[in-house]
Amino acid sequence: MEEMHARLAKLPTFSLVARRGALYQLTPHNQGKLDISHVTVPFADMLHMQRTLLRFKEKGFDARRFFGFERYNIILSPVIFSEQLTAGISRADAVKVQDVGLKEVTLSQYNQIATQLSPNFLVSLTEEPDKKEGGLKSNKRALTKARDMFSKTTQELKETAPDVKVLAPVLLTKFQELLEGHIQSLLQQNVAGLFLYGLSKNDDAETRAKRLQEVITHLPKEGKPLLFLSGNGTPEEVLQCTALGVDIFETDYPFVHAEKGFALSFEVKMPEETVEGERKQEFGRNAKTISLKEEKYLRDVGPLVEGCECFACKNHTRAYVHHLLRCDEMTGFVLLTIHNVARYSDLFAEVRKHLSAGTLDRFSSWFLST
Numbered sequence: 001m002e003e004m005h006a007r008l009a010k011l012p013t014f015s016l017v018a019r020r021g022a023l024y025q026l027t028p029h030n031q032g033k034l035d036i037s038h039v040t041v042p043f044a045d046m047l048h049m050q051r052t053l054l055r056f057k058e059k060g061f062d063a064r065r066f067f068g069f070e071r072y073n074i075i076l077s078p079v080i081f082s083e084q085l086t087a088g089i090s091r092a093d094a095v096k097v098q099d100v101g102l103k104e105v106t107l108s109q110y111n112q113i114a115t116q117l118s119p120n121f122l123v124s125l126t127e128e129p130d131k132k133e134g135g136l137k138s139n140k141r142a143l144t145k146a147r148d149m150f151s152k153t154t155q156e157l158k159e160t161a162p163d164v165k166v167l168a169p170v171l172l173t174k175f176q177e178l179l180e181g182h183i184q185s186l187l188q189q190n191v192a193g194l195f196l197y198g199l200s201k202n203d204d205a206e207t208r209a210k211r212l213q214e215v216i217t218h219l220p221k222e223g224k225p226l227l228f229l230s231g232n233g234t235p236e237e238v239l240q241c242t243a244l245g246v247d248i249f250e251t252d253y254p255f256v257h258a259e260k261g262f263a264l265s266f267e268v269k270m271p272e273e274t275v276e277g278e279r280k281q282e283f284g285r286n287a288k289t290i291s292l293k294e295e296k297y298l299r300d301v302g303p304l305v306e307g308c309e310c311f312a313c314k315n316h317t318r319a320y321v322h323h324l325l326r327c328d329e330m331t332g333f334v335l336l337t338i339h340n341v342a343r344y345s346d347l348f349a350e351v352r353k354h355l356s357a358g359t360l361d362r363f364s365s366w367f368l369s370t
Contacts, residue, residue: 123228
């Protein structure tokens with residue numbers, strides 16, 4: 001418990017999304033070189049492994065140790081941003097979860113399987129309306145079921161898993177009239193945190209800000225619960241949503257870019273002489289990356305990104321990683337992942353520093369214009 005509080009002292013931060021119980025291209029050994037504090041485990045993966053988890057429990061084996069996640073705060077969630085893993089059904093105590101096809105899972109089954117991993121945070125069971133076709137009825141049902149399931153899960157885990165913090169899922173619905181009553185009912189239950197989901201990959205910065213503001217406006221200024229956001233995790237999103245009050249970002253942003261052969265190359269150290277207000281914030285811009293698959297890096301013996309102190313940049317060259325990627329050699333993706341997670345961690349370190357110093361707006365303006 002003390003370790004969990006120590007990790008939470010570094011906010012805002014990010015939570016990397018695991019795939020089938022592993023962090024993309026990261027072994028326990030090379031994870032140790034990186035500043036990772038939180039991991040999000042999709043429930044669909046645990047459903048896929050439920051027989052293995054049951055055997056662990058029977059044998060007294062630590063599932064967190066098996067996955068190599070014992071050093072992290074684990075957030076177990078039925079929903080993630082990158083793909084739709086749940087679907088709605090009319091039954092009040094169940095949803096459909098992606099396994100091999102969609103499988104009906106009751107709240108009782110969800111809690112039993114989920115707690116076998118001993119997560120630090122458990123997002124209570126919820127369903128996702130279709131992002132294209134979801135209307136008022138399906139959004140209302142999702143919010144109603146989320147509220148009722150959160151209440152039941154909180155009561156159940158007080159007895160069976162008292163150390164697990166239950167997060168209340170909040171759908172960032174376009175139907176604003178549904179939100180106020182939903183959030184107020186959650187706050188009356190002394191909720192530890194809100195897990196905000198439902199953003200679309202096509203949402204622009206203005207839409208994203210509007211959705212978040214519709215939730216935040218109903219939260220108390222003092223004693224605000226932790227806010228977890230399921231989103232793209234782009235640097236632009238991080239800067240914008242940190243300013244709005246988000247604490248932890250669920251993301252696979254560093255992995256997705258490594259998988260495509262991209263190294264994150266944005267600058268994170270703002271020059272001291274930068275003048276406040278001299279640049280306008282434009283949250284629609286994309287952060288810098290370089291594609292090391294490009295032919296121009298064939299003989300480039302410089303580090304992946306100049307000035308970067310990560311293991312990959314200090315020990316390997318662009319030409320070497322380019323060669324590995326062209327050969328589809330796994331080591332290339334491993335090195336890119338190490339670099340991208342390190343660069344992403346550096347960004348959050350700077351965000352925390354400027355948030356504490358009251359200079360986040362100036363940092364955001366500088367970052368978005370470089």
